[in-house]
Amino acid sequence: MQIHLAPMEGVVNARMRALLTAVGGIDRCITEFVRISDQLLPARVFYRLCPELMADGRTPSGVPVYLQLLGGEPGPMAENAARAASLGALGIDTNFGCPAKCVNRHRGGSVLLDEPELLHRIIKSMREAVPTAIPVTAKIRLGFKDSGRLTEIVTAINEAGADAITIHARTKDDGYKPPAHWQQLAQVHAITNIPIIANGEVWSPADFHRCRAQSGCQDVMLGRGLLARPDLALEIKSTTMGQLYQASAWPAILKLVEALFEDSILNCAPRHVGGPIKQWLGYLRREYAEAQLLFERIKRLNSAADISAALGEHRSHLPVAA
Known part of the structure; x- marks a missing residue:
C-alpha cells in the first residue's frame, strides 16, 4: 500500500x-x-x-x-x-x-x-x-x-x-x-x-x-x-497497521503554517508574502476551527510585519501546554 x-x-x-x-x-x-x-x-x-x-x-x-x-x-x-x-x-x-x-x-x-x-x-x-x-x-x-x-x-x-x-x-x-x-x-x-x-x-x-x-x-x-x-x-x-494514533492538534499544524510563512518571506515578492499561508488556511479550516479564526485575522493583511504580528498574537492565545 x-x-x-x-x-x-x-x-x-x-x-x-x-x-x-x-x-x-x-x-x-x-x-x-x-x-x-x-x-x-x-x-x-x-x-x-x-x-x-x-x-x-x-x-x-x-x-x-x-x-x-x-x-x-x-x-x-x-x-x-x-x-x-x-x-x-x-x-x-x-x-x-x-x-x-x-x-x-x-x-x-x-x-x-x-x-x-x-x-x-x-x-x-x-x-x-x-x-x-x-x-x-x-x-x-x-x-x-x-x-x-x-x-x-x-x-x-x-x-x-x-x-x-x-x-x-x-x-x-x-x-x-x-x-x-x-x-x-x-x-x-x-x-x-x-x-x-x-x-x-x-x-x-x-x-x-x-x-x-x-x-x-x-x-x-x-x-x-x-x-x-x-x-x-x-x-x-x-x-x-493496527497502531493507535493521536491526530495532530492545532498547535502542531500552526508550526507548519509558520514554517511556510518563513519560507515565503525568503522566496516570495513582498506583495505576495501572505498568499501561500492564506491559501493553505483555506484548506485547513475544513478540519481546524482555529484555522478559520487565523484566516479571518490575516486575510486583509499584506505586509510580512503585519502578518508576523498576527501569527504571534494568535499563538499567544493558545493554551500554555501547547
Missing part, C-alpha cells in the same frame, strides 16, 4: 512537498505540470518546478518526486521526458487530467481523453525516450464528458508501456464536485497489468478504506485531503 501526494497546480510546490512529506506517511510526490509545446525546454525550467532534482530527486525527508509533463504532441513530450530523465528525475508523469479550460483549449490535459490513440502515441514515444529504469506514468480522469471510453483510454496507455496509471474518479465535466466514482475504477484491473492508483475525495481514513474497497486499488493519491489534514497519510498508515 502506497500513498501519493497529488500534483495540485499552484498549491503543491516544492516547499509544500517538503512540509507535508516531513509529517510522514507519503510514499511519492508528483510535481506541478511542466507545460510542453513544440520545443525542448532548458534545464532551468525543470529545476524551477522540481528543485528536488538537485537533491537526488527527493524531498528533504527522502520521499521520491516524479516530474509531471503536460502536452499533446508525442515528439516534444518525448524530447522533454528524456531531458527530465537526464537531469535526474526519478519518474516522469503525464498529465491527461487537468480540467482547466485554458489548458484544454491548447490541447492539453483532460481534453486528450477523447483521443485514446493520441494518448497511446504520447506515452509510447516517452517510454521509448526514457531509460527503462525510470518509470513513465499517467494521470487521467474517468473521461472528458462521460466515462464511456474509460477502458479504451486505460488500454491505450497500458499497451503504450506506461508503468502505472492514476485515475481521478471523476470526468472533466464533473470537475471537483462530489462524489468521486471510485467503483468505476474496479472495471479496469482486468484489462491492465500495471498498478492503478485511485484519486479523488479522500478526506479521512474511513474514506481511504472505502475508496480501496470500491475501486479495487491498493494505492491511493491524496490531494485536498492532505492539505486539510497534513497528518492524514500518517494516520492512515498507522491505523492500517
Whole structure:
C-alpha cells in the first residue's frame, strides 16, 4: 500500500512537498505540470518546478518526486521526458487530467481523453525516450464528458508501456464536485497489468478504506485531503497497521503554517508574502476551527510585519501546554 501526494497546480510546490512529506506517511510526490509545446525546454525550467532534482530527486525527508509533463504532441513530450530523465528525475508523469479550460483549449490535459490513440502515441514515444529504469506514468480522469471510453483510454496507455496509471474518479465535466466514482475504477484491473492508483475525495481514513474497497486499488493519491489534514497519510498508515494514533492538534499544524510563512518571506515578492499561508488556511479550516479564526485575522493583511504580528498574537492565545 502506497500513498501519493497529488500534483495540485499552484498549491503543491516544492516547499509544500517538503512540509507535508516531513509529517510522514507519503510514499511519492508528483510535481506541478511542466507545460510542453513544440520545443525542448532548458534545464532551468525543470529545476524551477522540481528543485528536488538537485537533491537526488527527493524531498528533504527522502520521499521520491516524479516530474509531471503536460502536452499533446508525442515528439516534444518525448524530447522533454528524456531531458527530465537526464537531469535526474526519478519518474516522469503525464498529465491527461487537468480540467482547466485554458489548458484544454491548447490541447492539453483532460481534453486528450477523447483521443485514446493520441494518448497511446504520447506515452509510447516517452517510454521509448526514457531509460527503462525510470518509470513513465499517467494521470487521467474517468473521461472528458462521460466515462464511456474509460477502458479504451486505460488500454491505450497500458499497451503504450506506461508503468502505472492514476485515475481521478471523476470526468472533466464533473470537475471537483462530489462524489468521486471510485467503483468505476474496479472495471479496469482486468484489462491492465500495471498498478492503478485511485484519486479523488479522500478526506479521512474511513474514506481511504472505502475508496480501496470500491475501486479495487491498493494505492491511493491524496490531494485536498492532505492539505486539510497534513497528518492524514500518517494516520492512515498507522491505523492500517493496527497502531493507535493521536491526530495532530492545532498547535502542531500552526508550526507548519509558520514554517511556510518563513519560507515565503525568503522566496516570495513582498506583495505576495501572505498568499501561500492564506491559501493553505483555506484548506485547513475544513478540519481546524482555529484555522478559520487565523484566516479571518490575516486575510486583509499584506505586509510580512503585519502578518508576523498576527501569527504571534494568535499563538499567544493558545493554551500554555501547547
